[in-house]
Amino acid sequence: xxxxxxxxxxxxACDGNGLCAELFPERITLDDWGYPIVDPAxxxxxxxxxxxxxxxxxxxxxxxxxxPDRTRA
Amino acid sequence: MRTLADVTGPTGQAASPDAPLGLPRxxxxxxxxxGATPLERHRLRYPxxxxxxxxxxxxxxxxxxxxxxxxxxxxxxxxxKLRAVRDGRGAPVVVVNGxxxxxxxxxxxxxxxxAPHLVLDxxxxxxxxxxxxxxxVCVDGAATAALEGVGWALAERGGSDGLPVRLAAIxxxxxxxxxxALVHWLNGGPATPTRVPPRPFxxxxxxxxxxxxxxxxxxxxxxxxxxxxxxxxxxxxxEEPGSALVTLSGAVERPGIYEIPIxxxxxxxxxxxxGPPDGAGAVLVGGYFGSWLGAxxxxxxxxCNSDLRRHGASLGCGAVMVLGRRACGLAETARILxxxxxxxxxxxxxxxxxxxxxxxxxAALHDGHAGAGDLDRLRRWAGQIEGRGACRLPDGAVxxxxxALEVFAGDVWRHLDGGGCPAGVRSFxxxxxxxxxxxxxxxxx
Numbered sequence: 001x002x003x004x005x006x007x008x009x010x011x012x013a014c015d016g017n018g019l020c021a022e023l024f025p026e027r028i029t030l031d032d033w034g035y036p037i038v039d040p041a042x043x044x045x046x047x048x049x050x051x052x053x054x055x056x057x058x059x060x061x062x063x064x065x066x067x068p069d070r071t072r073a
Numbered sequence: 074m075r076t077l078a079d080v081t082g083p084t085g086q087a088a089s090p091d092a093p094l095g096l097p098r099x100x101x102x103x104x105x106x107x108g109a110t111p112l113e114r115h116r117l118r119y120p121x122x123x124x125x126x127x128x129x130x131x132x133x134x135x136x137x138x139x140x141x142x143x144x145x146x147x148x149x150x151x152x153x154k155l156r157a158v159r160d161g162r163g164a165p166v167v168v169v170n171g172x173x174x175x176x177x178x179x180x181x182x183x184x185x186x187x188a189p190h191l192v193l194d195x196x197x198x199x200x201x202x203x204x205x206x207x208x209x210v211c212v213d214g215a216a217t218a219a220l221e222g223v224g225w226a227l228a229e230r231g232g233s234d235g236l237p238v239r240l241a242a243i244x245x246x247x248x249x250x251x252x253x254a255l256v257h258w259l260n261g262g263p264a265t266p267t268r269v270p271p272r273p274f275x276x277x278x279x280x281x282x283x284x285x286x287x288x289x290x291x292x293x294x295x296x297x298x299x300x301x302x303x304x305x306x307x308x309x310x311x312e313e314p315g316s317a318l319v320t321l322s323g324a325v326e327r328p329g330i331y332e333i334p335i336x337x338x339x340x341x342x343x344x345x346x347x348g349p350p351d352g353a354g355a356v357l358v359g360g361y362f363g364s365w366l367g368a369x370x371x372x373x374x375x376x377c378n379s380d381l382r383r384h385g386a387s388l389g390c391g392a393v394m395v396l397g398r399r400a401c402g403l404a405e406t407a408r409i410l411x412x413x414x415x416x417x418x419x420x421x422x423x424x425x426x427x428x429x430x431x432x433x434x435x436a437a438l439h440d441g442h443a444g445a446g447d448l449d450r451l452r453r454w455a456g457q458i459e460g461r462g463a464c465r466l467p468d469g470a471v472x473x474x475x476x477a478l479e480v481f482a483g484d485v486w487r488h489l490d491g492g493g494c495p496a497g498v499r500s501f502x503x504x505x506x507x508x509x510x511x512x513x514x515x516x517x518x
Contacts, residue, residue, distance in 0.1 A: 011421035012268055012463050031457040032450075033426035 004042035005065045007051055011035075013062035020063050024054035036063075091118060092300035096308065097332040098316050099184065099191070099292050108187075109222045112229045115190040119299055122197040124235030128159045128204035132298060136202065139302035140314040141294060145170060145250075145287030146362065146389045148313070148378055151294060154284065155202050157274045161282025164206035168259070168278065168285045169196045171212040171219060172243055172250025176412070177360040177392040180318035180330050181288035185212060185219035188292065189226035195291030197234055198298050203284055208238040211255055215245035244516055247416035251464045252285050254418075263518055265418040266464035287390075289318055309335035313377050317391050323357075324349045324397035335388075336377040339366075343395055354398040355480055359389030361409050362469035364476035365402060385476065401494050403484055406477040407436040413470045424467045427458035431474055438488055445489060451478065 007027060009020075016034040026047060027039040043051045043065070055063045093101065123129075137152030158165045169192065173181040184192055196208050210227075212220050223240050230238075241259065243249050249264035256277045258264035277283025286294070293315055297305045306314040313335045319342065322328045326347025333342060343353060356371040357363055364386035366374055374380060378387050396402055414428035431454055437443040438451075455475055458467045478485060488494060 010268055010463075011423065011461055014422060016422045031423060031427070031461075032430070032454065033422055035422035035426075035461070037457065037461070 004044055005048065005051065005067065006040065006042055007038045007055075008064050008066050009036055009038050010062045010064070013060045014058075015060060015062075017059060019057045019059070020054040023057055024050045026050065028054060038063075092304050096316060096334065098296060098308070099188070099289070099318060100330075100332050109189055109225060110187065110191075112190055112226070115188075115194075119191065119194055119295065122194050122234075122295075123201050125197070125201045125205055129202050132198060132202035133159060135302050136294060136297055139297040139305040140312075141290065141297055141305065142313060143287055144289040144293070144317060144391065146359075148387070151286065151290055154274060154286070155199065158282045158284040159203040161275055163281045165200075165203045165282040165284055166278040167196050167200045167203070167205045167208045168255060168273075168283055169208065169210040169288060169291060170250060170252075170255065170285050171210060171216075171223075171288045172255070173213060173216070173288070173390070174245070174247035174250045174416075175360045175362065175390055175392055177322055177357075177394055178320045178390045180320050180391060182213070182216050182219040183318075183330050184288050184292055185216070186222040189222045190230075191292045191295050192288050193223075193226055193230070193234075193238065195293070195295035196238070196286075197236075198295055199284060199286060199291060200236060203282075205236070205284065207236055208234075209259060209278065210238065210240050211243045211250075211259075212240065213245050213250075214242035244518065246418075247413075248418050248464055248466055251466075253464065255285060256283060258518070265420060266462075268463045289391075310377050310379065312379050317376070317388070319376065319391045319393055320360075321346050321393050321395070323395035324353065324400065325395050333376055336375050336380070339374045339376055339393070340372050342376065342393070348395060349397050351398045354396045354400060355402050356396065357392075357394040357405070357473075358386045360392030360394070361413060361473065362465075363387070363389050363392065364472055365396075365406075365480040366476075367480045368398075385472075401439065401484065402477060402481040403435070403439040403488060404494060406473060406481070407432070407439045409473060410435050410470060413466065413473070416466060418464075418466075421462040421467070423458050423461040427454055427461075428467060428470050430454060431458070431470060435474065435477075438485065439494060441488055441494065443489065448478075448485065448489070 018030055018034055020036050021028040021030045028036050031037055051065055055065055133155045136155055141151040142148045171181050171185050200208050210223050220242055244264045248254055248266055251266045252273050253267045253269055254264050256273050257267050259278045273283040273285055309315045316332050317335050319331045319333055321331055353368055353371055356366045358366055366384055370384050381387050410432040414432040417424045419425055434447050434451055455471045459471045
C-alpha cells in the first residue's frame, strides 16, 4: 500500500473546468453542473501516472494527490 | 435516587446546597423582569471564576466526567475539545460562538440577552481550563438584544476578568457561524468557510490553538464547574447527560424556548406547549439543518441523538418545528431549501449550483409543475451534492431534502404532474420563525 495515493479536490479552488475528468475518467466524473466527483478509493501504482497527469492539468491547482490515510482533521 | 450529600464539585468538595434539583437549570439564570440578570445577583449564586493562568487539569477532568457535549449542533464532547486546545502550541484563544444563524433557533440569543454573565463565566472558566490569553464573544450582528446584553454585561464587569474579553458583531449570515468561517473573519478575512485543515483547535485565531464553543455549551460548562459533574449527570442520558434548551415553533399554542432533560419525549414537549389537537402532521427536528420525522415516528421519539439517529435525525442545535396536520410539508421544505440555497458563500460549485437546482425543483414540485423525471433528478442531485462543499451547508440541505422525500412520499405523488398542493395552504397554521428569503446582499465583512 505504500505506493497508493488518494485524489482530493479543493471545492473552493475548483471552478469546474473539467479537464481532470477528461484525463482521468476512471476515477473522476462530473456532476450535473460540470464539477468533478472524485472517487475516494486509493489509486494503485497502475493508475498513478493518469492521476498525476490530471493533477498537473488543473489550471487552478485544485486537485491533489495525498497519502490515503491522511485525515481532514 | 441521589441525595445532595452524594453530589460533589469538580475538586471533590460537596456541591453547593443551592444546586438546582431537577429542571430548570439554565433558565433560572435568566432575569424575570425582562432584562439581563445583573452581575450582583448573578454572583450570589456563581462565584467569580479564577484568573486564567496555567491550564487547569482539574477543570478539564471535571468537564470530561460530566459528559457535556456541544450544543451548537455537532454534539462533540466538550472535555475532549478542551484537552485538544490545551495540548496545542501557544497560548489559546477562547471564542464564544453566538452566531446562531439558524432561523428556527433562539436559545443562544436568549442566553446572551438575559443571562450574559453565566455565558461569560463559562467562557472564562473554559479559558482557565486551557490557559487561554484572550476571549472573543462572537454575536450575530443583527441580534441587537444579544449584542446589548453582552455589551452591558462586559461594562458591568469593567475589565476585571484578568484577561481581555472582546465582543465582536459578526456578519449576519448563516455560514458565518461555521468554525472555519469565524476564524477566517476574526483573522481579518471575509466570514466565509475555509478548507480545513488545520482545524481551529490546532491553529485558529492569530494562528493560536482556538477553542470555539457554542453559547449554551459554555453556560452548561459554568454550571458543571459550579455544581459538579455528578450533579450535571442527574439529568439526561448516560451517553448525553444534562439538560438542553429547545426552541419549539410551528403548530403549537405556546412556541418558545423550553429546557428539557436530554432524552425527553418529543410528544410530551409538544403537549406541554399546546401541540395541535389533531396531532402533528410531522416534526422537523434539528432546525433547517435537520430531518423531518413522520407523525408516527415523532410520537414515539426521544429528544436525544442516540434515539433520533435510528430515524436518521439528530437533535442538532435543539430547534424543533411542529407541522400541523393540514399543512403541507413540501411547502415548508421548499421554503427552507430556498433559504439555505440563498445562504451559500458562493465558493463551491456543487453548493452554488446544486442547492439552487434543488430549491427550484422542490418549489416546482410543490407548485405542481414537476414530473417523475424531476423527482429522479432531485434524488440524483442529493447524491451528487453530499460531502462536496468546504463546509456542511450542502450536506444539511441534502439531509432535509431526503427526509422530506421519504416522510412526505405520499404528498409528493399527489403533487406530481399538475396535481398542485392538496393541502391548499403554504405554511404552518402558526408559522415557524420567518427567515429572510435570501441574504445575498449582506456583507461578508
